[in-house]
Amino acid sequence: MEMDTTDLIARARAGDHDAFRDLVQSHFHELQVHCYRILGSLQDAEDALQETLVSAWRNLGEFGQRSSLRTWLYQIATNRCLSMLRAGSRRPRAAPPLPEAALPEPTGAGDTPPWLEPYPDVLLDHLVDQRPGPQARYETTEAISLAFITALQLLPPRQRAALVLRDVLGYRAAEVAQMLGTTQESVQSALKRARATVDNHLVDSGGSGSGGTGSRRPVRQPDTAAEHRLVARLTDALERADLDALIGLLVTDVRLSMPPAMLEYRGIESAQRIFAAVSFRPGRTYRVVPTRANGQPAVGLYLAAPHASVYRAYALLVISTAGDHITAITCFNTNVMTRFGLPRTFP
Structure with a gap:
């Protein structure tokens, strides 16, 4: 070789x-x-x-x-x-205005950056043989999740690079220092700050985090059967426009975000308001197509076009789960859907 x-x-x-x-x-x-x-x-x-x-x-x-x-x-x-x-x-310096005319008041400004995009799982299939080095601090499945990618975006660029090289890929501190053209002391200092930011974000967003000691906490592996059941129930609730059924799938402190808008809706009551005001407006009918993004379940959402016998691409929802409940929904616009092999329209 x-x-x-x-x-x-x-x-x-x-x-x-x-x-x-x-x-x-x-x-x-x-x-x-x-x-x-x-x-x-x-x-x-x-x-x-x-x-x-x-x-x-x-x-x-x-x-x-x-x-x-x-x-x-x-x-x-x-x-x-x-x-x-x-x-x-x-x-983008500022998020463009949302197409929806009247959104309910958000809980606050979210930390999801305007440029965030989902990563299709089909592209991750090529990574099955890649194992992080022994120095890695985050498991591969956690290190591609939307919560982890969002947390990385909160870091200054060099902290971000140091953390990915050291804690995701498992390079030694000396190697990271050489790759970044800096000293080991500088790398260790950057890592200390970066780990605190990332772990705090993961705990706040329902991710696992790996604690401050460098010891790994076990990362929850996807329960495929439970996820399939949850996606089936979500699909049913959306296609039947059953708001109560949808709300029943959410944890109490669920987080909804919709990049590029830097808004966050947190908690069941906020979720209920935005779904009622936007998704389940009278006369709306959806078709749902399951897919996967960032190692998580996702669905392509299609809206029936008035006066035409087609469903048009409406949004991609990436779902974070815990057991049989949804902890977060990140709603992306239609620009990303072709990356997932999802068509623009359905008959």
């Missing part, structure tokens, strides 16, 4: 594009997920990945094989993401 890699590197350095593709393709999906964690947006992650591959192609002559090719690619990808965050121009 090492001989193959050495041969591919030599051929790629000589200008062989096919050899370069063979060299990097096994890292493609994990690098995209890495960029997504840091940037919070699939569109931005795709851009960062392309820039990473271009940079790797141009600078392959500088790869001295002191580290593994994978580590070298992660270093390039991390620094591409940090450059994009510094540029900042791609990030």
